[in-house]
Each structure stands twice: as C-alpha cells, then as structure tokens.
Amino acid sequence: MEYRIELKKKAIKDLKAIPFEDRTRTIEKIEQLSDNLKGDVKKLTNF
Numbered sequence: 001m002e003y004r005i006e007l008k009k010k011a012i013k014d015l016k017a018i019p020f021e022d023r024t025r026t027i028e029k030i031e032q033l034s035d036n037l038k039g040d041v042k043k044l045t046n047f
Contacts, residue, residue: 003034 007015007030015023032039 001036003037005030005034 015026018026029039033041
C-alpha cells in the first residue's frame with residue numbers, strides 16, 4: 001500500500017534548521033514510510 005506523506009510548515013522549517021547530513025537522512029526515512037510504512041515505526045501511546 002502506498003501512503004502520501006504531508007509535512008506541515010513547522011516541520012519543514014524545523015528540517016531546514018538541522019545540519020544537511022541529518023536532514024537528508026531524516027527525509028530519506030520519511031520517504032520510506034510512504035512505502036507501506038516501512039521502517040522503524042512505533043505506535044504512539046498516551047498521545
């Protein structure tokens with residue numbers, strides 16, 4: 001199943017504030033989520 005990932009303006013702003021290498025790695029992980037939620041995903045509790 002393919003998912004669409006949407007980032008809020010605040011998330012984009014926060015991504016721009018972190019170092020380039022970390023930002024690139026983070027974006028890659030976010031993009032992996034669109035492919036059937038691949039990756040290290042945990043259900044949030046008490047949120």
